[in-house]
Amino acid sequence: MRKLPLAVALATLLLGSAVQANDHHDDKKDKTPQDKADATLVTPKTAESEGSVSVEGKRIDYKAVAGTLVLNGSGDKESEPQVSMFYTAYFKKAADAGKRPITFIYNGGPGSATVWLHMGAFGPKRVVTSDDSHTPAAPYGLVNNDYSLLDASDLVFIDAPGAGFSRLIANDEDKGKRDEQMKDRRKSIYGIDGDGHAFAHFITQFLSHYGRWNSPKYLFGESYGTTRSAVVANILESEDSVDLNGVVLLSQILSFDTSIDGPQFNPGVDTPYIVALPTFAATAFYHHRLPQQPAQLEPFLREVEQYATGDYAQALMAGSRLDAARKQAVAEKLHTYTGLPVDYLLRANLRVTGGMFEHELQNADGLTTGRLDSRFSGPSLDPMAKDSEYDPQSSAISSAYVAAFNDYVRKQLKFGQDMNYRLYADIDHWDFAHKAPGVEGEALQQSTNVMPDLATAMKTNPNLKVFLNGGYYDLATPYFAADYEMHHMPIPDSLQGNISYAWYPSGHMVYANTESLKMLHDNVARFIQSTDNIRH
Template sequence: MNGQRLTVVAALERYPAQGRSGRPLGSVYLTSLTAHSGDSRRPVIFAFNGGPGSSSAYLNLGMLGLRRVQVSGPEARGPTGTIVDNHDTPLDVADIVLIDPIGTGFSRLASRGAAGEAYSAVGDAAYIAGVIRQWLKRHHREAAPAFLAGESYGAQRVASILRVLSCNGERHCTPLAVEGAILISQSIEIVNTLQRPGNVTGIAAGFPTIAALAWYHRKVDRHDRSVDGVVADALAFSSIYLSALYRENSLSVDERSAIVGQLAAFSGLAPAFFQKHLSITKDEYRNEAFRPTGQVLGTYDARYLGPVNGAGDPSTNALDTVIAAKLSRVLNEGVGVPASYSYRVYNDALDGRWTYAPVATPFSKYDYAGEFAAALRINPALKVLVAGGLYDTAASVGADAFLLNQWSVPATQTLSVHYPAGHMFYLDDASRVDFARAIRCFVGSRSIAVCRAAAQSRGIPPGIGSLPSQGQQDLAQ
C-alpha cells in the first residue's frame, strides 16, 4: 500500500445499537481493517456511505477496502466488475472502520418498534456515535486520533455524529474530540444540492456543474480551455447569476440580454431556452442537453448517456449490479462470511421512511450545516476535507463552494479537492490515486497548507462569493 508492505487484520464485527434512552435498536455490523502495528495512537477513519439506505459497500469496494472493483469509464458499455487488490487504500496511515447502518449490509433492527428512532437523522447519529465509542474501547484505541468520512447523505451523518460526540452540553457525557472530517460528494447544504423550485441560491450553486457538463459533452467550443478553467469562470459567474435570478423581473432589457448570452455560452443551449425564465436546474439540463437525440444524462455521473425512457440511472445501473455481485465474494474471501448470507448493498425502503429532522414537519430547519458549524465552535481545531466530482449532479462543486464560503473555518484547516468524474469519483483510476494522496496528507500532516501544495489534484476555485475573473467582469459590464 503506497509502496509499503503492511500486515492488516480484517474482521467483521458486531455491535449493539442503542437509542438515546438506552433501549436496543438493533445490531450494527462493520468491517474493521487494522494494521498489526501495536500502535494505540494510530489514526482511525470511521467511514459510511449515504442514501440514507446505503451500506458502506461503495466506499469499501471503491476506495477504502483491501480489494476494489475495477470499472470502465463512460465511453465503454459498463463496468468490467473485475476485483483487484487495492493499492490505493490509505491503510498505510490509518486504520479503517466501514460502518453499515441499521437496515443495510448485515445490520438489522431489534424490533419493528425500533424503526422510528433508528430510521431518523437524530437516532441514526446517536447509535452510530455509540458504535464508534464501543469500537475504540474494544480495541483500546481511546487515545487514537479519530476521523469521520461520509459520502453524500453520509456527510450529513458526519455533521450529526460530530454533535453527538461533542456531547453538546449533555451531563454525564465525555466528549470525543474528532480530529478531522472527510466530506465526500457532500449534501450537507441539501437545500442547495436539490435545487428546489424558487431556491435561487441552489440554482446558482448548481450552474458550474452545468458548465462542466457542456464542456465535457462538447456542447460548447472549448477554445483550448480545461474543465477546471471553465468551472472557475462559472463559479465566478454564479454570483452575477444569483443577483440576476433574485431581480429577474426587474432586469433591464440589456441586463437580461447579457445574462442570457452568458447562460447560453456556458451551457451550450440556445438563447431562446432562457428567454422566458433565466433559471435552469441540473436535472433540467440533464434532460435538455441531448433531447434532440432522445437521450438523458446520468444523475450520479452525467458523463453517461441513456435513453430518455430507460429505467434507472444510466450512470449507476451497471455499477449497482456489479457491486452487489462482487461484495459477497470479497467478504467471503476477506473475513470468511458465508456466501449464502444476505448483504443489503442498498435498502430502497429507508429512503421513504427516513425522518430527516427532530420533528417531521415542513417547518423544521434541516440545518445540517448549522450542526457542523456548532461542532466547529466546540472543536475549533477540527480539520475538514471536502471532495467531489465535477460531473456529479446529485451534489455539485458549486454547493461545496457555497458551503465553504459560509463556514467560518480558517483556510489553514480546510482542504478541498475536485475531480473530473462523478459522485463516486474514486472509481476513476486517476482520481482515486489523487484522492488517496489527499487523504494521506490530511490524516498524517499537521499542515493543510502542505497538503494543498503537495496534492496533484484540482483544488476548488475561490467560490460562489468570489470576485469574477477579468473576462467575467467584462461580460458583466
C-alpha cells in the same frame, strides 16, 4: 438509483429466515423464522481473516474483522437492544494501536450500505469498472487496491441500520408488541437525528471494544454521509467528549437548500441554480456541447463561478423585475456556458434543474446525461420527457459493486454466508426534521441544514480539521454548492483556516476514475498524517 440526497432508496427483501437459529419451543407454539432471526441479532458476531495489500508499492499486512455490534437504547430503554450494526474493520499488523489512526467510513443514501467506498475507494480490494461507460456484465475484476487508505490509517467500514448486514432488532416474544417495537425502531432511527446518534453510539462502542480510545480518530462520509458526519461530529464532541482529529467530506451536502434536485418546489430560493452552474459548464465541456470549447477546464470554471455569483445571481434576484433585454443577454451567456439552447433557457425562466439539464444536454442525440457522474451517458428512456428518468452512471456500475462485495464478503471475509446483503435499508420514510445545536424546545428546521452542527463541533474543538473533496462532474451534490456551504459556515474567520479543499475531474464517486482515486488517496493520507498529532 442510489445515494439520493433528497429521496430515500427503496427496499430489498425482508430478513425472513436468512439468519439461522436453533429450533426451540415454548409452551404455546413454535418460534417463527422472524423470532429466530431477531434472537440471533442480539448477540454480536465476528469473523476474522488475514491478508495483505500493496499500496503504491508498499506491502501492508492486515487483520480483517467482519462483524456486528449491538446497540441498546437510551434512557428507559438502555437495556433494550435496538440495532445490530455490521462493520468491516482492517487493522494493520504489528502497529501500536494507541498511535495508529483509525477512520470510520460510511456512504450515504440515507440508508445505503457502505459497499461503494469499501470496494471502490479504500478497502484492500477494488472492483474494476469502466471509467465513463457501462461496465460489461459478470465476471467482474477484483484487484489489489493500489490506493487503499490502509497505509495511513486503520479502517472501519460501517453499514447504516437496516442496510448491508445491519438490522433493526425487535425481540419481544409477543408478536403484537414486537411489531410495535419495530415501528418504534424505524421511527427513532430512520431520521437525521436518530441515525446520527446510532452512528455516534457505534463509534464509542467500537472504541471500547477494540481499545482504541487513545487513537487519532477520523470520520469519512460520502454524500448523505457528509450530512451524517456533521451531526455525528457534534454528538461526539458535545455529548461524548470525543475530540476528533479530522473530518473528511466527499461529495458534500450540508444544507439541502443548495440542492439542484428540486428547487422548482421551493420558489424564491435561487441558490441551487447559482451553485450548480459551474457543474453544468463542466459537463458541457466534457461532452463538447459548448459553442466555443475552452482549452482547459479549470480556468473556464473559475470564469463561470465568477459569473454565477455575479451577473447571474443578480438577474435571478431581480425576479419579475428583470427586463426583457437583460433576460435575453443572460440566456445567451448561459448558452455559452451550458450549451443549452437560448430559447430553452428563456422558457425555463433562466432556471434549469438538475433533472432538466441531464435530460436536455444531449437529447438531440437521444442520450441522457449522468447525475452522479455527468461524464456518463445512456439512451434516453423518453426523449419527450422534461426531466431525466434514470441515472446512466448508477446503472453502469452498481451491478459490479454488488456482485463483487457479495462474493468477497463470503469467500474472503467469511461472513454472511446465509444472510441477505441489503444494498439499502427498507425505509418508507426518512425524517429530515433536525434540531440544530442551541435550539430550545421543539423548534425544528423547515429545510435540513447541518452546517450549525459542524460549526459547533469546530468551535468546541478548535483543533478539528475538515477536508472537503468533490468532483467537477457531480450533479447530485455540485462541488460549488459544497464550496458555498463551507464559506458560509457560522464559524469565526480564524477557523476557516481549519478547512481545506480538493476538486477532481470525476463525479460523485470521485474514486470511480482511477486517476482521481490516486489523487484522493494521496490527499486524504497527507491530511491524516498532518493531523494525527503523533509526528507533530
